[in-house]
Amino acid sequence: MKIERHTATATDDEPGSTPERLVAAAERLFAERGFNGVSVREIAAAAAVNPASVGYYFRSKEGLLAEVYRRHCQPMNEERFRLLAAARERARPPALAAVLEAFIRPALKLTGDAKAPVTRLRAVLSAENSELLDKLVAENFDRSSGRFIDALGECLPHLSRDDIYWRFHFLLGAVYYTAAGPHRIRTLSQGRCDPADSEAVIRELVPFLSAGLSAPPVPRP
Amino acid sequence: MKIERHTATATDDEPGSTPERLVAAAERLFAERGFNGVSVREIAAAAAVNPASVGYYFRSKEGLLAEVYRRHCQPMNEERFRLLAAARERARPPALAAVLEAFIRPALKLTGDAKAPVTRLRAVLSAENSELLDKLVAENFDRSSGRFIDALGECLPHLSRDDIYWRFHFLLGAVYYTAAGPHRIRTLSQGRCDPADSEAVIRELVPFLSAGLSAPPVPRP
DNA sequence: GTCTATAGAGCGATAGAC
DNA sequence: GTCTATCGCTCTATAGAC
Numbered sequence: 001m002k003i004e005r006h007t008a009t010a011t012d013d014e015p016g017s018t019p020e021r022l023v024a025a026a027e028r029l030f031a032e033r034g035f036n037g038v039s040v041r042e043i044a045a046a047a048a049v050n051p052a053s054v055g056y057y058f059r060s061k062e063g064l065l066a067e068v069y070r071r072h073c074q075p076m077n078e079e080r081f082r083l084l085a086a087a088r089e090r091a092r093p094p095a096l097a098a099v100l101e102a103f104i105r106p107a108l109k110l111t112g113d114a115k116a117p118v119t120r121l122r123a124v125l126s127a128e129n130s131e132l133l134d135k136l137v138a139e140n141f142d143r144s145s146g147r148f149i150d151a152l153g154e155c156l157p158h159l160s161r162d163d164i165y166w167r168f169h170f171l172l173g174a175v176y177y178t179a180a181g182p183h184r185i186r187t188l189s190q191g192r193c194d195p196a197d198s199e200a201v202i203r204e205l206v207p208f209l210s211a212g213l214s215a216p217p218v219p220r221p
Numbered sequence: 222m223k224i225e226r227h228t229a230t231a232t233d234d235e236p237g238s239t240p241e242r243l244v245a246a247a248e249r250l251f252a253e254r255g256f257n258g259v260s261v262r263e264i265a266a267a268a269a270v271n272p273a274s275v276g277y278y279f280r281s282k283e284g285l286l287a288e289v290y291r292r293h294c295q296p297m298n299e300e301r302f303r304l305l306a307a308a309r310e311r312a313r314p315p316a317l318a319a320v321l322e323a324f325i326r327p328a329l330k331l332t333g334d335a336k337a338p339v340t341r342l343r344a345v346l347s348a349e350n351s352e353l354l355d356k357l358v359a360e361n362f363d364r365s366s367g368r369f370i371d372a373l374g375e376c377l378p379h380l381s382r383d384d385i386y387w388r389f390h391f392l393l394g395a396v397y398y399t400a401a402g403p404h405r406i407r408t409l410s411q412g413r414c415d416p417a418d419s420e421a422v423i424r425e426l427v428p429f430l431s432a433g434l435s436a437p438p439v440p441r442p
Numbered sequence: 443g444t445c446t447a448t449a450g451a452g453c454g455a456t457a458g459a460c
Numbered sequence: 461g462t463c464t465a466t467c468g469c470t471c472t473a474t475a476g477a478c
Contacts, residue, residue, distance in 0.1 A: 018462080034349045036257040040454060050463060055455055124348040127401055128255050137405060145409060165414045166425040169406040170395040177394025180348055184358060185390035188366060193386045204387040204439055212433030218425055239444080260471060271445060276473055 019057040021047040027068045027111070031121040034128055035065060062132055065125075072121055073140040079106040080144060084151060093154035096213065100171075100206050103148050107175055108198035117198065119179035126176060152213065159217050167213045174205060240278040242268040248289045248332065252342040255349055256286060283353055286346075293342055294361040300327040301365060305372060314375035317434065321392075321427050324369050328396055329419035338419065340400035347397060373434065380438050388434045395426060 025047035029038045040061050044051040058064040083102035087094035107119040125133055145168070152164050159167075178195045185193050195201060246268035250259040261282050265272040279285040304323035308315035328340040346354055366389070373385050380388075399416045406414050416422060 034255070034257065036255065037349050039452075041452080051454090052456075052463070052465095053461095056462080061454070126398075126403055127345040127348050128258055137403075138408075145405075149409070162410060162413055163425075165406055165410040167429055169399070169414065169416065170426060170429055172405075173395040173398025174391040175394070176398055177347075178390070182347055182358075184366075184393075185386055187359075188370070189383060189386040192383055193390065195390065203441075204384075205391060207436050207439055208388055208391050208433040211436035212429040215428050215432035218428055220424075261473085262471080272472090273445070273447095273474080274443095277444075282472070 018047075018049050018053050021049050022053060022057065022064065023068055023071060025049075026064050027072060027121060030065065030068060031111075031116055031124060034124045035061075036128060040064075065132070066136060069121070069125075069136045069140060072118060076106045076109075076118055077140070077144045079109075081147070084147065088151075094151060096152075096155040096210050097206050099148065099151045099155055100209050100213075101202060103171075104175055104202060104205060105198075107179060108201055110198070115196070116181060117179045119175065120181060123176040123180035156213060159213075162220065163217050166218075170212065171209055174209065178205070239268075239270050239274050242270050243274060243278065243285065244289055244292060246270075247285050248293060248342060251286060251289060252332075252337055252339075252345060255345045256282075257349060261285075286353070287357060290342070290346075290357045290361060293339060297327045297330075297339055298361070298365045300330075302368070305368065309372075315372060317373075317376040317431050318427050320369065320372045320376055321430050321434075322423060324392075325396055325423060325426060326419075328400060329422055331419070336417070337402060338400045340396065341402060344397040344401035377434060380434075383441065384438050387439075391433065392430055395430065399426070 022043065026038075026043045029043055029046060032038075040054050041051050043064070044054060054061065054064055058067055080102055083105065084094070084099065087098035087102055090098065108117045110116070111118050122137075149164055149168055152168065153159070153161065156164065178201055181195050183195070185195060193200075193204075243264065247259075247264045250264055250267060253259075261275045262272050264285070265275060275282065275285055279288055301323055304326065305315070305320065308319035308323055311319065329338045331337070332339050343358075347358075370385055370389055373389065374380070374382065377385065399422055402416055404416065406416060414421075414425075
């Protein structure tokens with residue numbers, strides 16, 4: 001769809017254009033304060049752009065969120081798939097720890113300009129706005145979740161599909177909570193455990209999840 | 222402080238009084254939609270009470286939240302301590318699974334009138350409003366968290382204090398995410414795994430966390 | 443002590459000039 | 461295509477009647 005121009009005239013997809021500035025500012029502010037915690041005016045001010053541009057380019061505040069969400073998830077999921085493929089090349093079935101890291105590492109990567117992980121956006125949003133958000137989650141993660149659930153099933157053949165679902169759910173909780181970054185554990189540990197340190201999180205979280213996922217199957221009624 | 226009256230006149234602490242009605246309605250609505258997602262007017266309407274009462278009894282919307290939070294956490298923590306003491310009576314050190322269940326079960330209990338776990342309130346709030354919320358969390362949970370971290374340390378003498386902190390953090394993530402109730406896993410599993418079924422959650426979560434917490438200590442630089 | 447009424451600010455969205 | 465201006469609405473908090 002994108003057409004190359006002969007001139008240097010700014011197009012909508014270039015970094016400094018109005019919609020790009022809006023998406024960048026919105027990603028940061030939504031991640032910091034959620035959807036209801038930020039106004040369109042604040043986003044426009046942070047982007048140094050006219051407030052009316054939001055309606056013009058994205059139809060509404062929700063339209064802007066949808067675009068932010070999409071652009072946010074796409075590269076993260078691509079990196080997840082790339083790492084998962086690499087893990088599969090190293091071993092069949094892939095090592096459990098490698099699958100977990102392929103899922104977690106891209107989620108904890110820091111965004112370009114902010115100091116928060118990309119996943120904080122989703123962690124913060126996951127509580128509110130359930131109408132629109134369910135749609136966005138399904139659109140952006142059905143394929144990704146399915147593939148990782150399959151990979152976990154390969155690694156853990158002693159488990160039923162339901163075991164995998166439950167444990168994948170708990171895994172998501174640990175990752176989201178960490179990405180949301182409540183510094184509670186940093187306070188309690190007097191600074192020694194810092195959820196903002198993604199390498200430390202991966203080092204601690206992967207063995208924890210590996211052990212949890214490898215637990216014996218749960219007998220169900 | 223409460224004084225018994227000779228008459229049936231309503232006092233501030235009686236179930237149907239204005240502040241009680243406000244707290245009950247606010248607990249439900251804040252848990253459903255977060256702090257920014259609900260207006261004082263909506264809360265007052267749900268309580269069938271005048272909107273101005275919020276300012277009168279609680280000084281502000283935030284004051285109402287603080288009261289809701291306090292009343293919400295206190296009985297839950299009391300039940301946690303009661304269950305933890307019972308686990309200690311059965312064995313010294315207490316069984317790991319018993320400690321975990323003592324922490325989790327009261328958090329997943331359903332509120333009186335709503336169908337959501339009491340913990341959903343905290344899960345939803347934990348993303349937004351960090352200024353006030355950090356204060357509330359510290360006020361309401363420092364004692365509780367400390368005692369459970371100690372109990373986990375007793376159960377898991379092979380772990381360092383930092384191992385315990387990290388794993389307690391991941392535990393919180395799994396519990397909060399479940400309580401926030403994203404039915405994502407219910408959809409993916411075509412209804413077979415339902416995070417709203419607290420008995421099922423406890424059955425699945427306790428073995429998962431037991432195994433995760435019991436993992437070998439992580440070598441740290 | 444509880445109400446009505448409203449102040450004062452901020453909201454999302456849009457019409458219409460340029 | 462991007463702006464200014466503003467509509468119509470909702471918000472929190474409070475002043476003052478009863």
